[in-house]
Amino acid sequence: xxxxxxxxxxxxxxxxxxxxxxxxxxxxxxxxxxxxxxxxxxxxxxxxxxxxxxxxxxxxxxxxxxxxxxxxxxxxxxxxxxxxxxxxxxxxxxxxxxxxxxxxxxxxxxxxxxxxxxxxxxxxxxxxxxxxxxxxxxxxxxxxxxxxxxxxxxxxxxxxxxxxxxxxxxxxxxxxxxxxxxxxxxxxxxxxxxxxxxxxxxxxxxxxxxxxxxxxxxxxxxxxxxxxxxxxxxxxxxxxxx
Amino acid sequence: xxxxxxxxxxxxxxxxxxxxxxxxxxxxxxxxxxxxxxxxxxxxxxxxxxxxxxxxxxxxxxxxxxxxxxxxxxxxxxxxxxxxxxxxxxxxxxxxxxxxxxxxxxxxxxxxxxxxxxxxxxxxxxxxxxxxxxxxxxxxxxxxxxxxxxxxxxxxxxxxxxxxxxxxxxxxxxxxxxxxxxxxxxxxxxxxxxxxxxxxxxxxxxxxxxxxxxxxxxxxxxxxxxxxxxxxxxxxxxxxxx
DNA sequence: CGCAAACTTGATGGCCGTCAAGCAAAGTGG
DNA sequence: CCACTTTGCTTGACGGCCATCAAGTTTGCG
Numbered sequence: 001x002x003x004x005x006x007x008x009x010x011x012x013x014x015x016x017x018x019x020x021x022x023x024x025x026x027x028x029x030x031x032x033x034x035x036x037x038x039x040x041x042x043x044x045x046x047x048x049x050x051x052x053x054x055x056x057x058x059x060x061x062x063x064x065x066x067x068x069x070x071x072x073x074x075x076x077x078x079x080x081x082x083x084x085x086x087x088x089x090x091x092x093x094x095x096x097x098x099x100x101x102x103x104x105x106x107x108x109x110x111x112x113x114x115x116x117x118x119x120x121x122x123x124x125x126x127x128x129x130x131x132x133x134x135x136x137x138x139x140x141x142x143x144x145x146x147x148x149x150x151x152x153x154x155x156x157x158x159x160x161x162x163x164x165x166x167x168x169x170x171x172x173x174x175x176x177x178x179x180x181x182x183x184x185x186x187x188x189x190x191x192x193x194x195x196x197x198x199x200x201x202x203x204x205x206x207x208x209x210x211x212x213x214x215x216x217x218x219x220x221x222x223x224x225x226x227x228x229x230x231x232x233x234x235x236x237x238x239x240x241x242x
Numbered sequence: 243x244x245x246x247x248x249x250x251x252x253x254x255x256x257x258x259x260x261x262x263x264x265x266x267x268x269x270x271x272x273x274x275x276x277x278x279x280x281x282x283x284x285x286x287x288x289x290x291x292x293x294x295x296x297x298x299x300x301x302x303x304x305x306x307x308x309x310x311x312x313x314x315x316x317x318x319x320x321x322x323x324x325x326x327x328x329x330x331x332x333x334x335x336x337x338x339x340x341x342x343x344x345x346x347x348x349x350x351x352x353x354x355x356x357x358x359x360x361x362x363x364x365x366x367x368x369x370x371x372x373x374x375x376x377x378x379x380x381x382x383x384x385x386x387x388x389x390x391x392x393x394x395x396x397x398x399x400x401x402x403x404x405x406x407x408x409x410x411x412x413x414x415x416x417x418x419x420x421x422x423x424x425x426x427x428x429x430x431x432x433x434x435x436x437x438x439x440x441x442x443x444x445x446x447x448x449x450x451x452x453x454x455x456x457x458x459x460x461x462x463x464x465x466x467x468x469x470x471x472x473x474x475x476x477x478x479x480x481x482x483x484x
Numbered sequence: 485c486g487c488a489a490a491c492t493t494g495a496t497g498g499c500c501g502t503c504a505a506g507c508a509a510a511g512t513g514g
Numbered sequence: 515c516c517a518c519t520t521t522g523c524t525t526g527a528c529g530g531c532c533a534t535c536a537a538g539t540t541t542g543c544g
Contacts, residue, residue, distance in 0.1 A: 067388045070474045075388040089380055097381045097479040134376070138331055139339045141383040146309045146317040149390045149435030153500075184522065193391030198500055200524060232312050237339040394531075426490065440532055442492060458541095491540065501530075508523070514516090 006030045007109055011057045014083035014171055015129040017136075018241040025125050032119065034109045039063075039102040052096065054110035058084045061106025062183060065098045066190065076191035078140060079103065079164065079183075083171040089134050104182045132239070139237040148193040151232065153202040156192045158231030161212065163238065165221060170240050181219040206230075248272045249351055253299045256325035256413055257371040259378075260483040267367050274361065276351045281305075281344040294338065296352035300326045303348025304425060307340045308432065318433035320382060321345065321406065321425075325413040331376050333359075346424045374481070381479040390435040393474065395444040398434045400473030403454065405480065407463060412482050423461040448472075 012026035021029075036059065039045050045056060045063060056063075058080050065077045065086055077098055080086045090096055091113040102108075120127035143163070147156045164181075168174035185203070186196040194202070206212050211227050213220045221227055228234075254268035263271075278301065281287050287298065287305060298305075300322050307319045307328055319340055322328045332338055333355040344350075362369040385405070389398045406423075410416035427445070428438040436444070448454050453469050455462045463469055470476075 065384075067384060069388070069392055073392050075391040077384050077387050089377060095478065098384055135331060138380060138383065141380065141387065142307075142309060142319050142340055145319050145383065145386055145390060146311070148387060149317040150311055150315050186522080195501055196523090197502080197525090201500090204524080236337065428490080437533055438491085439493090439534080443532090446492080485544100487543090489540105489542080491538105493538080494536085496534085496536105498533080499531090502528085504526085506523105506525080508521100510519100510521075512517105512519075514518100 007036055007059055007107075008032060008034065008057065010059055010083045010171065011085070011109075015126070015133065017129075017132060017170075017239060021125055021129060025123050025129075028119060028123060028126065032111050032115055034111045036107055036109050038105065038107045041102055041104050041106075043102050045100040045102060045106075045108055052091070053113060055085060055091065055113055055116050056087050056100065057109040057111060058082050058086065059107045059109055062103040063100060063106050063108070064103050064187070064191070065100050067098050074190045075193065076187065078137070078144070079191060081164070081168055081171065082173065085133060088130060089137070103184075103187055136237075136239050139239070143237050153192070153194055153198055154205060155231055156194070157188075157199070157202050157206060158211070158227050159233050160188075160192060160231075161219065161221070162224075162228055162231050162233040162235070166235055166238055166240055177221040177224060179219050179221075180217060181214055182217045249278055249301055249349075250274060250276065250299065252301055252325045252413065253327070253351075257368070257375065259371075259374060259412075259481060263367055263371060267365050267371075270361060270365060270368070274353050274357055276353045278349055278351050280347065280349045283344055283346050283348075285344050287342040287344060287348075287350060294333070295355060297327060297333065297355055297358050298329050298342065299351040299353060300324050300328065301349045301351055304345040305342060305348050305350070306345050306429070306433070307342050309340050316432045317435065318429065320379070320386070321433060323406070323410055323413065324415065327375060330372060331379070345426075345429055378479075378481050381481070385479050395434070395436055395440055396447060397473050398436070399430075399441070399444050399448060400453070400469050401475050402430075402434065402473075403461065403463070404466075404470055404473050404475040404477070408477055408480055408482055419463040419466060421461050421463075422459060423456055424459045 008030045012021065012029040015021055015029065020026075034057070037045075039061075060082055063080045063084075063086060065080070066074050067077060068074055078086065086100055087096075116130075120130055140163070143159070147159050151159065165174055165177075165179050168179045173180065185199045189196040189199045192199065203214060207214070209230075210222055211230060212222060250272045254263065254271040257263055257271065262268075276299070279287075281303075302324055305322045305326075305328060307322070309317050309319060311317070320328065328342055329338075358372075362372055382405070385401070389401050393401065407416055407419075407421050410421050415422065427441045431438040431441045434441065445456060449456070451472075452464055453472060454464060
């Protein structure tokens with residue numbers, strides 16, 4: 001996405017989900033103070049006075065939240081696409097328990113928490129939208145736990161694709177069963193709790209089944225219903241519509 | 243715990259974590275309207291006008307949040323002990339994406355969300371305590387994702403024990419490296435993303451290593467440091483103290 | 485004391501991790 | 515425009531962790 005005159009427009013449009021915010025509130029969001037940073041792929045999203053005082057808003061590209069283990073292995077906790085607020089809830093925590101990184105080259109807006117807070121005090125609709133955002137984030141965490149804990153590789157992968165497709169569709173970055181998939185297999189592995197080798201084999205399986213196609217960082221879903229079945233996917237936890 | 247004259251005392255005492263609430267706020271919490279239900283072990287915590295309108299507060303026993311898969315298998319998302327508020331955040335959601343069940347016989351207080359909400363508007367300290375509670379819940383979700391996604395059975399089990407010990411200690415239900423462990427191995431399996439058989443073998447391994455002992459629903463930790471190492475456990479995400 | 489639920493243990497197999505090599509694609513510099 | 519390099523993808527061989535199935539054995543409770 002080209003840098004626009006109103007960079008926070010993606011955020012303002014997306015907040016509220018199925019019931020978009022009133023124009024006044026959207027304007028208020030676009031008037032927030034912020035600065036934008038471009039983060040190269042696979043680089044951490046942190047700077048001197050980073051996430052502890054500022055809320056991140058993804059304007060372009062994909063990012064993730066992750067934790068590292070003692071032996072250096074990584075678990076990705078969540079993937080984020082344009083319009084997402086990866087650390088909306090983590091303010092006034094003495095120290096964050098997770099890291100944030102760019103999955104692709106990404107542009108991220110940083111908004112001081114203080115200003116966000118003020119906004120929620122001035123607009124009940126925005127406060128409500130933020131609460132909704134937090135609820136969906138928690139529900140998404142829950143879905144990941146279940147996926148990683150109880151589903152096999154094929155189901156996990158299918159589930160993740162379904163989730164990402166709907167989330168991208170909601171911000172008009174996916175349509176007609178096609179979506180960008182600009183992420184390395186090794187990152188997918190960290191997200192799915194697998195190894196890159198096994199992600200590759202699983203992908204091959206899904207391709208051979210005719211469920212999806214993935215070429216040149218573009219993924220095509222050949223049969224949405226079957227993919228949902230394969231992933232035991234039920235979209236209600238995303239609360240994208242009523 | 244015997245039914246006391248102030249059933250919500252556990253909650254009032256625990257909220258705020260390392261910086262307990264002022265007496266006035268604790269009194270306000272104990273004055274909330276509520277009703278108490280006793281739920282038998284392995285029964286769902288739901289009734290006609292249950293969790294969607296009422297916030298649950300665990301007074302005694304252990305409970306869990308869980309999701310079911312299409313094939314009937316179960317993933318436990320979180321375990322809850324006295325003082326916990328398992329569904330603090332899930333109000334004004336059209337439909338919950340998870341179930342709640344008693345792990346042991348449990349007594350649960352139900353408080354109307356409306357009254358909770360009012361309380362947060364009247365007391366900044368309580369509002370803050372609830373926010374903190376939500377943050378810790380989210381951090382705990384993240385720790386579970388990492389555990390299930392990237393740690394083997396032994397590490398997962400050790401990690402869970404460490405977490406539960408500290409949480410029980412915080413409400414004075416554990417001390418001197420001993421804690422109650424009133425949960426079936428098959429439930430542990432659902433929490434850890436394993437099978438009951440493998441939980442049993444893993445437990446045997448930890449016992450043989452001399453790390454823990456578990457008899458008659460009582461768990462003794464022989465070496466806290468070693469157990470933390472075995473589980474790659476770092477307590478900071480629980481935010482129990484500064 | 486008797487039954488049911490939960491724990492324990494063994495045998496077997498499969499999913500997925502690990503190691504290793506080759507291939508394709510994308511970027512770089514001359 | 516093309517060697518060259520780097521990064522990421524693909525595939526094979528092998529092994530281990532954990533699931534599954536199938537007995538017992540112990541514990542708890544009426």
